[in-house]
Amino acid sequence: MVLSATTDGGQRSIRRNGSFGYVVPALLLIAFFFIIPVLMLLMRSVLEPTPGLQNYQELLGSTTYLRVFLNTFTVAGLVTVVAVVIGFPVAWLLAIMPDKWSRLVMAIIVLSMWTNLLARTYAWMVLLQRTGVVNKMLISLGIIDKPLALVNNLVGVTIGMTYIMLPFVILPLIGILKSIDPAILRAAALCGANKRQCFTRVLLPLSLPGIASGALMVFVMSLGYYVTPALLGGTSNMMLAELVAQFVQSLVNWGMGGAAALVLLLVTMVLYAIQLKFLNPNRVR
Amino acid sequence: MTQPFLSIRGIRKTYGQVTAVKNVSLDVAQGEFMTFLGPSGSGKSTTLYILAGFQDPTDGDILLNGQSLLSTPSHKRNIGMVFQRYTLFPHLTVGENVAFPLRIRRVGQAEIAERVKKALKLVRLEGFEDRKPALMSGGQQQRVALARALVYNPPVLLMDEPLSALDKKLREEIQFEIRRIHQETGVTILYVTHDQEEALRLSDRIAVFSQGEIDQIGTGPELYANPATHFVAGFIGDSNFINAEILSSADGKAKLSLPGGTVIDGVPMHAGKAGGKSASLLLRPERLSLSSTQVGNGLAVTINDITFLGNNIEVSTLTGSGESLSVRLPFGHEAISSISRGDQAWLSFEPKSTHAFA
Ligand SMILES: Nc1ncnc2c1ncn2[C@@H]1O[C@H](COP(=O)(O)OP(=O)(O)O)[C@@H](O)[C@H]1O
Ligand SMILES: [Mg+2]
Numbered sequence: 001m002v003l004s005a006t007t008d009g010g011q012r013s014i015r016r017n018g019s020f021g022y023v024v025p026a027l028l029l030i031a032f033f034f035i036i037p038v039l040m041l042l043m044r045s046v047l048e049p050t051p052g053l054q055n056y057q058e059l060l061g062s063t064t065y066l067r068v069f070l071n072t073f074t075v076a077g078l079v080t081v082v083a084v085v086i087g088f089p090v091a092w093l094l095a096i097m098p099d100k101w102s103r104l105v106m107a108i109i110v111l112s113m114w115t116n117l118l119a120r121t122y123a124w125m126v127l128l129q130r131t132g133v134v135n136k137m138l139i140s141l142g143i144i145d146k147p148l149a150l151v152n153n154l155v156g157v158t159i160g161m162t163y164i165m166l167p168f169v170i171l172p173l174i175g176i177l178k179s180i181d182p183a184i185l186r187a188a189a190l191c192g193a194n195k196r197q198c199f200t201r202v203l204l205p206l207s208l209p210g211i212a213s214g215a216l217m218v219f220v221m222s223l224g225y226y227v228t229p230a231l232l233g234g235t236s237n238m239m240l241a242e243l244v245a246q247f248v249q250s251l252v253n254w255g256m257g258g259a260a261a262l263v264l265l266l267v268t269m270v271l272y273a274i275q276l277k278f279l280n281p282n283r284v285r
Numbered sequence: 286m287t288q289p290f291l292s293i294r295g296i297r298k299t300y301g302q303v304t305a306v307k308n309v310s311l312d313v314a315q316g317e318f319m320t321f322l323g324p325s326g327s328g329k330s331t332t333l334y335i336l337a338g339f340q341d342p343t344d345g346d347i348l349l350n351g352q353s354l355l356s357t358p359s360h361k362r363n364i365g366m367v368f369q370r371y372t373l374f375p376h377l378t379v380g381e382n383v384a385f386p387l388r389i390r391r392v393g394q395a396e397i398a399e400r401v402k403k404a405l406k407l408v409r410l411e412g413f414e415d416r417k418p419a420l421m422s423g424g425q426q427q428r429v430a431l432a433r434a435l436v437y438n439p440p441v442l443l444m445d446e447p448l449s450a451l452d453k454k455l456r457e458e459i460q461f462e463i464r465r466i467h468q469e470t471g472v473t474i475l476y477v478t479h480d481q482e483e484a485l486r487l488s489d490r491i492a493v494f495s496q497g498e499i500d501q502i503g504t505g506p507e508l509y510a511n512p513a514t515h516f517v518a519g520f521i522g523d524s525n526f527i528n529a530e531i532l533s534s535a536d537g538k539a540k541l542s543l544p545g546g547t548v549i550d551g552v553p554m555h556a557g558k559a560g561g562k563s564a565s566l567l568l569r570p571e572r573l574s575l576s577s578t579q580v581g582n583g584l585a586v587t588i589n590d591i592t593f594l595g596n597n598i599e600v601s602t603l604t605g606s607g608e609s610l611s612v613r614l615p616f617g618h619e620a621i622s623s624i625s626r627g628d629q630a631w632l633s634f635e636p637k638s639t640h641a642f643a
Contacts, residue, residue: 184372184374189359192389194358201385201389206375
């Protein structure tokens with residue numbers, strides 16, 4: 001609510017001061033580098049090879065491509081769920097930890113976000129491969145006797161992407177959890193609620209807006225992810241971004257590539273609209 | 286000997302180097318309104334938190350009806366509490382907030398509705414069931430919190446400075462409500478405040494906290510008339526202190542020499558260290574009288590200021606040795622007409638009505 005007050009105020013004051021003109025160059029830049037390419041893509045998707053909607057028909061009509069869509073949603077959904085399930089307790093720990101320690105951990109998280117994405121993904125490849133550290137450790141601990149297939153499949157993609165997406169769940173949640181007064185949880189305990197009830201009936205509902213917006217962000221980002229699925233995923237679970245790349249790079253089929261990219265964009269924008277409508281933090285709960 | 290209802294026995298609590306509570310022992314009778322009064326940091330909240338089960342004491346025990354509470358976790362103690370900060374669940378309505386403890390206890394739907402209604406009626410908030418806490422004033426929120434804490438009929442209700450965030454007028458209004466609710470429900474209340482007026486207005490008995498210890502327990506009038514320590518004397522009621530020399534002391538009475546040379550005898554003496562030479566003498570402003578001529582035991586003073594306070598008049602005076610003493614006289618007292626600023630006057634008192642603290 002504090003946040004919303006400042007953003008609202010900010011927007012209003014820009015209009016009031018009539019300084020709208022100063023953002024025109026920025027708007028032109030966005031138009032040039034974002035909107036125009038998208039429009040061009042749209043044109044090519046309906047004009048190539050011949051004018052019409054046949055690219056979209058093919059994309060949405062064929063089981064091969066529908067499987068890619070399904071796979072994209074599965075990976076994004078899986079990553080979102082795992083990221084929230086791991087991210088929530090981590091955020092809670094960071095929220096109740098002494099500041100000195102939580103700042104250190106947060107610095108490590110942010111630092112990892114600044115590290116090159118390719119480097120981080122290759123690192124996972126090394127860790128997860130058949131002779132990698134993870135398999136070796138599991139074998140030496142006697143948990144498994146043959147190495148598990150952890151890369152070039154759904155497991156690899158999920159692990160790699162969850163790792164990359166976790167900060168987007170953790171960082172905003174810390175703020176939300178910190179804003180919950182511990183006295184409220186004490187009150188719940190004296191009302192008779194045990195630890196589990198305090199969690200499900202008080203802590204969880206109070207942090208739900210934060211969880212939901214973090215989850216949606218991760219989901220949307222995951223839908224369009226390319227590098228990690230390309231490196232850690234297998235051929236049988238291709239994601240939409242990989243499909244786009246394949247159309248454009250290998251098949252030089254701009255029509256299909258454009259159509260796939262625009263479908264992805266559309267899904268993303270619909271989800272964003274849902275977020276604005278239902279998870280708007282400005283709304284009085 | 287009958288067993289006390291609630292018994293706090295030798296509670297001590299340390300946080301590393303800090304001793305929050307040194308040694309607190311106290312028995313509370315069923316239905317009693319007991320207040321912990323003391324300055325900030327004197328260990329009141331810590332004691333209450335130990336009762337609630339949020340903290341474990343380093344030493345000591347707490348017995349309710351003879352049973353130790355310490356091994357029972359907070360959520361099974363069945364104790365009610367109203368906190369200093371607003372602790373209503375923001376995602377629930379007022380009605381759902383009050384119903385919360387009953388839902389947890391799996392009380393039937395119809396009974397919940399009835400008891401929530403009754404509890405809200407008790408705090409005079411009928412009809413507010415569907416409001417969200419964020420849309421209510423601070424005073425209303427604390428009343429809902431009170432309803433939520435009472436709806437499950439706890440044997441003990443803890444209140445940790447519940448009114449400190451409210452303005453004075455509202456505070457007095459809710460103090461009155463709390464008194465009424467205490468009388469109507471008969472619940473045993475442990476109330477924490479740093480406001481002596483609030484403590485005196487509400488309590489059956491007051492435990493005065495100072496630096497992690499209870500200095501004295503008693504009714505308001507007892508604490509006022511017979512303070513056990515210098516601290517209690519200064520904390521309850523208005524007070525003047527002057528230094529005096531102990532000439533002799535025996536059987537709790539002392540013979541003292543005052544700065545002007547006057548010697549008084551039969552002064553109640555507290556916490557006397559054997560061989561202590563000097564004492565602090567408590568003079569209540571309303572127990573002092575002023576006259577233009579020397580009468581009885583007292584001190585020569587200079588009138589420094591005269592302030593009209595409605596039903597009484599406060600005269601501030603300076604002794605020969607530069608100590609300032611305030612005197613409170615009822616409006617219309619004959620001394621008023623005969624004195625003015627800068628005059629010399631004689632300030633007198635009954636030695637019996639004073640207290641010396643060594
Ligand atoms: N969790 C804690 N850690 C360290 N010191 C504490 C903690 N809680 C209270 N204290 C210290 O214990 C003392 C008593 O605190 P408290 O019981 O809150 O006092 P009061 O309620 O009378 O103002 C204070 O000096 C406070 O700083
Ligand atoms: Mg306190």
